[in-house]
Amino acid sequence: MFRLFKTVQWKMVVIYMLLILMAMQFIGAYFAREVESYYLNNFSETLNAQASLLATLSQGYLRPNEGKEQSPEEVRQGIDNLITHLVKLNGANVRVIDSNGTVISTTEDKRTIGQRNSQPEVTIALLGTRSESTRIDPRTGDRVKILVLPVKGDNIVYGAVYMAASMEGTYTTIRKMNGILASGTMIALILTAALGVVLARTITTPVKEMTRQARAVSDGDFNRNVRVYSDDEIGQLGMAFNHMTLRLKEAIMQQEEEREKLAGILRNMSDGVVASNRDGQIMLMNRAAEEMLQVTMGECADKELTLYDLLRLPPEEEMPLHAQVEPLIIEMMLPHREVLILRVTFTPLQHDSGKRGGIITVLQDVTEQQRLDQQRKEFVANVSHELRTPLTTVKSYVEALLDGAAQDPELSNRFLKVTMSETERMIRLVNDLLQLSRFDSQGIHLRYVETDANQLLRYAADRFSMFGEQQGVQLRLEVAENLPPIYVDRDAINQVLDNLLSNAVKYTPEGGSVVLMAQANRHLKRLYISITDTGIGIPKRDLKRIFERFYRVDKARSRGQGGTGLGLAIARELVEAHGAEIDIESEVNQGTTVTFWVPFYRGGTAG
Incomplete structure (x- = not known):
């Protein structure tokens, strides 16, 4: 019930009815x-007119007539006739x-x-003054109008006319008029309520439709329109709302497109x-x-990390x-990588008011770039060192020969x-460098042929x-x-x-x-080839870099063995060019196992 009166419609109806009711x-x-x-005045005027007429006519009977004396009985009969023919008030009691x-x-x-009337109104009238009052009849309880007029002439009072008339008829008429007014008021209220609704x-x-449309728009539905019922202000509001919805739809679609573009970028x-x-x-x-x-x-968000926490x-x-x-x-x-090297660029944002805003941070992973740059530096240094050492040796021995040796x-x-x-x-060294340079610049061009694996391994x-016998190392073939x-x-x-x-062989004692x-x-169609030695082994920390160019675990000992530090790098390049993989496992002073696989022959295509 209370919810009903919260609506604008019923508020308008109630306010409209209250206004009409108050009016x-x-x-x-x-x-x-x-x-x-009006009715009371009319009643009083009528009563007063009747009383005045009766008083005027009664004067001829009550005033002594010098020419002709009338007996009391004649006076009474004359006055009775006057009362009977002149007084027309229903229910009025008259006394002369x-x-x-x-x-x-x-x-x-x-x-x-013949009895004496000692009422105060009569006494006042006999003194020459008109008297009027209203009383309640003790027998009937009706309101009674009492009017007493003196009968006089030449300033001599000859008597009085007493009239007592019930006013209930007048009040009944007034109540009926008020009832008619009340009925009219109720009918007017009903009609007002209907017209108000x-x-x-x-x-x-239209306002309800616009409200439903506003809720639909807030839920993301822009395909509905408000129905326009008229061309008045409400109708113009509906058309403006439809236009606003269309523009809002276009703006949101454009914003979504821009957001998708930005998100995609x-x-x-x-x-x-x-x-x-x-x-x-963040x-x-x-x-x-x-x-x-x-x-x-x-x-x-869960850890409430800041940019400073994120980038350490x-x-x-x-x-x-x-x-x-x-x-x-x-x-x-x-946790899942050795080191990450980032190039970080900070772009601060400024509000239109000049206040400091947020920061856009761009991260570039330069780990590989730094690693390649370091490898390049190491490569140049290693090549220079590898060439300088034998050249220095050659120069020294040539000088010794020139000096007399x-x-x-x-x-x-x-x-x-x-x-x-x-x-x-x-x-x-130069040949290995040229081969790697050719791999880098031209790629590796392989000529695939069907090959007997047993013959290849025995060879x-x-x-x-x-070479193994010269080094005192036993070489076995187990295939x-x-x-x-x-x-x-x-x-x-x-x-x-x-x-x-x-x-x-070189690194095996x-x-x-x-x-x-x-x-x-045969399930994977691969041939796994492994070389296992009982040599000096490789520390765990060096295994991840063992296939890098010029990388040596023990540089002095490697040079003493005549190595260039490029053999494993060339081996990996050639194995991976076959679409295969190479792996190494080693324990210090226990030996090393290098394993790689090559594909089976499958109708002239590489596996």
Whole structure:
């Protein structure tokens, strides 16, 4: 019930009815007062007119007549006739009283004739003054109007006319008029309520539709329109609302398109982007930034991480990022990688009012770039060192020969052998460098042929059997006799085997062993080849870099063995060119196992 009166429609109806009711009350009160005044005045005027006429006519009977004397009976009969024919008031009681206060004639009880009337009104009238009053009849309870007029002439009072008339008829008429007014008021209220409902619906129906439309728009439904019922202000409001909805739909669609574009750009950017507010709280982070920093936007929100926490930066007091102009290079240790090197650029935002805003941070992963740059520097340094050492040796021995050592045949022969050895070492180094350079610039071009795996492995073992005997290392071949044919570049695989077997024999102490094994995996259609030695081994920390160019575990010992530091790098390049993989496992002073696989022959295509 109370909810009903919360609606605009019923508020308008109730207010409209209250206004009409108040107007009708004021009008009714005024009308009732005027009606009552009118009927009471009319009643009094009529009663007064009748009394005045009766008093005037009665004067001829009550005034002494010098010419003709009338008996009391004649006077009474004359007055009775006057009362009977002249007094027309229904229910009015009339008495005619002489100057002594005696009742001469009456319309009431005839027994009162001849009796003296001592009522105050009569006494006042006999003194020559008109008297009027209203009383309640004790017998009936009716309101009675009493009017007493003196009968006089030439300033002599001859008697009085007494009239008492009931006013209930007049008040009954007044009540009927008030009842009619009340009925009219109720009918007016009913009609007002009906018209109010119609009027309120005329106004509120479009408003309700606009309300439903506003709720639909707030829920994202822009396909509905408000029905326009008229061309008045409400109709114009509905048309304006429809136009606003259309414009709002277009604006939101445009905003969504821009947001999708921005999201797509941020999502597909290779650089990381982090947006933070002026307090450093993370507001936005794209996928690249999440992958770089190994943290999600949800984790940042849950842990309430700031930009300083995210990038492991000093507090704002020590490093205000809004004043940071030049990019920073930051190194970070993350759980699932050794080190992350980031180039970080900060772009502070400013509000139109000039107040400090947030910061857009762009992250560039330069770990690989830094690593390649470091490798380039190490490569140049290693090449320079590798070439300078044999050249220095050659120069020293040539100078010694020029200084007279050539005169000693035994000494000159030894010096020339050393010079030849160092020259061959430089040739091997240059050849390896040229091969890697060719791989980098031209790629690796392989010539796949169907190859007998058993023959290939036996040939490799035979090539290094003599070298193993010279080093005091036992070389064994452990392969099955029925290995399937493989589809490879024979020269490339021979070079891989040569590099691996050469390293295994060189870094295995005298009395050790090297085993060349092969095992076929027919489910994967791969042939796994492994070289296992009992040599000095490789520390765990060096295993991840062992395939890098010029990387050596023990540089002094490697040079002493005549290595260039490029054999494993070349082996990996050639294996990966076959679409295969190479792996190494090692324990210090226990030995090393290098394993790689090559594909089976499958109708002329590489596996």
